[in-house]
C-alpha cells in the first residue's frame with residue numbers, strides 16, 4: 192500500500208485527488224493521512240468526499256475513512272475503472288448543500304475514465320465557477336484541448352452555472368474511451384517550450400442574478416486594459432443561468448502551440464473594474480513571461496505526463512507549490528521521472544524522463 196502524508200508541500204486536497212486517480216488507474220491501494228492538513232478546515236470537505244465516492248464507484252474500491260472531516264482515507268480498488276453513466280452531486284454531500292467545485296472532482300475521475308474499456312458520461316452538480324479551482328471554461332477551452340493532443344478525448348458541457356456559495360451548477364462530461372494502447376503508459380508525451388504567437392484572446396464577463404450592468408463594467412475595463420496592452424479586446428458581457436448570485440471574468444488565450452487562461456471573481460464590496468483588473472493582470476503576467484504553460488495548467492499536466500512513456504518538457508511562468516506537490520504524488524506511483532529546473536515561485540521548466548526498459 193502506498194502511504195502519502197497529506198500535509199506535504201501544498202498540503203491541500205490535490206494530494207488526495209491525485210492519489211485517487213493514480214490508485215484507480217494502477218489498481219494500487221493507497222492511504223492518505225493528514226488530509227488537507229495545511230488548510231484552515233482540514234479533512235474531507237464536501238468536494239473531497241464526493242471525489243472519493245466518485246472514484247470508488249469507478250473501480251469498486253473498498254474505502255475506509257470516507258466521511259466529512261475525516262483526515263485519513265484508505266482506498267483499495269477492486270477492479271479496473273468501469274465505463275458507464277455516473278452522477279456526482281457535491282451539494283448532496285453535506286446537509287445544507289455545498290458549492291464544492293465539480294471541476295476539481297474531474298481531477299480524480301477523468302484520467303481513470305479514460306483508462307476504462309469504453310466511453311462514459313458523468314453528470315456533475317455543484318460549483319462550476321468557484322475560486323481556487325479551474326472554472327468550467329478553463330477545463331473546456333484550455334485543459335481538455337491540451338489533453339486531446341495527448342490522446343485523451345473528452346468533452347464538457349455546461350448546463351447551469353454554480354457560483355460560491357449557493358452552487359447548484361451542472362456539467363456533463365463525456366469521456367471517449369478507451370485510450371489507445373495497453374498497460375499504464377498510454378498518453379502521448381508533450382514538448383511545450385515555445386508557445387508561439389498569440390492567435391486569439393477572448394473571454395466572458397458573467398453575472399447571475401445580478402444586474403447585467405456589472406458584467407458590462409467588467410467587460411469594459413478588461414477590454415480597455417487589453418487594448419492598452421496591444422491585445423485583442425473580445426471579452427463579452429453575459430447573463431448566466433444559475434440558482435444563486437455570482438460574478439466573474441474568464442479569459443482564454445490561444446497561442447500557436449498552447450492555450451492558457453486567467454480568471455477572477457466578484458465579491459461584495461469589490462468594484463467590477465477591480466475584478467477585471469485582477470484577471471487581466473494575471474493574464475498579462477503570464478503573457479509577458481514568455482513561458483509556454485500557465486501556472487494552473489502546469490500542475491494539471493503532471494498526472495497526464497506521468498502516464499506517458501516518453502520524454503516531455505514544458506516551460507511555465509511560475510513553479511507553484513501545487514506543481515511540486517503533484518510531482519511528489521506522481522513519483523510514488525510511476526517512479527522519479529521528473530526534473531524541475533528553477534525555484535518555487537519563479538519561472539522554470541519541467542522535464543519528464545522516459546520510462547526505463
Ligand SMILES: Nc1ncnc2c1ncn2[C@@H]1O[C@H](COP(=O)(O)OP(=O)(O)OP(=O)(O)O)[C@@H](O)[C@H]1O
Nearest residue numbers: 203204205227230323324325326329454487490491
Ligand atoms: N483560476 C484557476 N484556473 C485554472 N485552474 C485553477 C485556478 N485556480 C486553481 N486552479 C487549480 O485548481 C486545483 C486545486 O487547487 P487547490 O489545490 O488550491 O485546491 P485544494 O488544495 O484541493 O484545496 P482544497 O484543499 O480546499 O480542496 C489546482 O490544480 C489548480 O491549478
